[in-house]
Amino acid sequence: MIRFYNGRVMTFSDGVKISGDEVWTDGERIAYVGPEKPDRPAFEREIDLRGDLVMPSFKNAHTHSAMTFLRSYADDLPLNDWLCQQVFPMEAKLTPELIYEMTRIAIMEYLTSGITASFDMYMKNDAYAAANIDSGFRTVICGALNDFDADPEDIEREYLKFNSGSPLVSYILGIHAEYTTGLDRMKFMSELVHKYRAPFFTHNSETKAEVEGCAARHGATPTVLLDSLGLYDFGGGGFHCVWMSDEDVDIFARKGLWAVTNPASNLKLASGIAPVCRLADAGVNLAIGTDGSASNNALDMFREMYLVVALQKYLTGDAAACPADMALKMACQGGARAIGLGNCDDIAPGKKADLIVIDLMRPNMRPLHNIAKNIVYAGSKENVRLTMINGRVLYENGEFFIGGEPGKIYEKAEKLLKEIM
């Protein structure tokens, strides 16, 4: 058991609440949240918070982890040139070994940013899952069926395999996007969705061109099309959700779907700003993702939370829109629930011990008028003192405990990378 004491704890069960309670973990779960007790068990470790804050961790609800291999490789290009001339040709050369090593770098970055789970859509998922398991990181893999995959049956095999292996890994059905997937394969996916009564995710309405293209191809928006095919019959949601019609928003609200916003990526690729306030007002569930580091380029939930709130104030012309608590809940609680990790969504007895410690002794956190607002409006990676996943400390005081030295991980990754450049 591990004890966090002499500090503060943020919980969500009653709004965003901060108390002076202690937190105890026992194995992979949280065992106790409450005031100091005179009778205490023997702890394997007692962590003096020195006034710092234990809080629910961030969940990255949309990413392509191994795309670290293209970070800062081809920025400042028009979207189409970037994708077709730079990204696709490089991706064709990816090996499982490179996916593994580049995922390790992404995991390290997630840990520095207080992210304890990712919802990842990419390729070579065995290598990807191994990198997560070996590091002790939690991930949910999203299927990425599209017209370029050899065998659509792989999706079902992956679904079964990754939902019955390591407790750190699970799998949710998905296609890459409407614009990369023909009707036949979408219908095939709908059969799987119905067979397993399972939620479904995909890139949805990221760019104006995508929505216009879908209208030309199918006479409907991506959301209306996917819904008409029954893909959203058991929940799920969409990544990006920038260009949403009123009908799309209505479908998302009625079906309890999740809109995962990726503000940094959408700005940098000039895609637009997702209507987060409009979605929230309609009752749509919301979560936040970083997208991959080829487009963002940081895997940093502090950046994303800040952008969510600041961009909505800009978009609505109302400085009161989208208050800080909303982004915190999206990043911690919404992210968890969106990707089937409802047992990682708060700090409470019985929940999984996925949590972070925020260093309040850095100048950007002072004074302490409002700690939640400090985190959203002024927080940064420098404030992440500790990141715990499934009861294990994987990152603390700038050091990683993921089985491997950073220098060695970079060296191996960059050696493999050089071979394909």
Place this chain on the structure above:
Amino acid sequence: MIRFYNGRVMTFSDGVKISGDEVWTDGERIAYVGPEKPDRPAFEREIDLRGDLVMPSFKNAHTHSAMTFLRSYADDLPLNDWLCQQVFPMEAKLTPELIYEMTRIAIMEYLTSGITASFDMYMKNDAYAAANIDSGFRTVICGALNDFDADPEDIEREYLKFNSGSPLVSYILGIHAEYTTGLDRMKFMSELVHKYRAPFFTHNSETKAEVEGCAARHGATPTVLLDSLGLYDFGGGGFHCVWMSDEDVDIFARKGLWAVTNPASNLKLASGIAPVCRLADAGVNLAIGTDGSASNNALDMFREMYLVVALQKYLTGDAAACPADMALKMACQGGARAIGLGNCDDIAPGKKADLIVIDLMRPNMRPLHNIAKNIVYAGSKENVRLTMINGRVLYENGEFFIGGEPGKIYEKAEKLLKEIM
């Protein structure tokens, strides 16, 4: 003398260039930038960069440092409520002691973000200057004449005093804004500008309402009005510059004025996005500021650089707009030149030793396809390994060397703050 070796150095004299050169400092200046030499002087310290990057430091070209006292105190409010009901009543209670302590917190935050100089407009400048001098931080104070000051003659006294004291402190003429300053006082300021043949700065075209109000009051935009009064006859510029007419842009370009953009503050207060690309295309000089922590709330140049480039891509609809190098130059070189610190604008022999070391061994900097893009698109405070001002290391590996322990500084500041709450 201090030697930085075994790493990389970024310089601006020939575009944004990165070499394997060493950097030597001697007292307050840079003494040598070049390859390793067999004959070396005796150094007081030799810093093994272990592959890390020495680069010119960031300059914060618009801020209100002591506003740390209102960080996260009253966010998520409409602009007018925030300013009139929260900020102004609290500012009326500020004491010199509180200005001093709150400035110390801001300086600490600047150091964590690689910022080595600030262009600060606020009040009680003796206390403010003392906090900078005592910390070893470099600052340029901007005059803030307005209709609520008791005695406009103070501006001239301050101008003379702060330009002849500590080499860390200088002073530039300014008014708070057109909307807080009557014509009489603007004309008085213009006399000072002409007497000293000095540049002039002010808040300029931050909000649409400000520009519309100025049109109603004076039948002109703020820029046209200020220029017609001769205030821009010896250079200077404006803070924010969000709502600029073509004529305004033309005046800025012709007169060599500086537009200081504050993207985070402008988003959060729903003021808009400054047309940085349009200004650049017209040949206007550009720099970046954080604004105060009541409105931002972070004092973080990584956030601002990212926003500058990402928001321009969004605004122009062109992912190729505003490349990363542009933001780097604005933050390091533009900022220095805008505020009269041309001798702090690069790493070259004879320049002031205001520099930073970027930690390239953090996961957000890997791989090293393009270090400059990594810094702008993925960099964060975690990457600032060392901050040097005037040849002195004030921050290194998370520790401050500013004459005082962080805990003690927070404690004193927050005790004083409590007395006015």
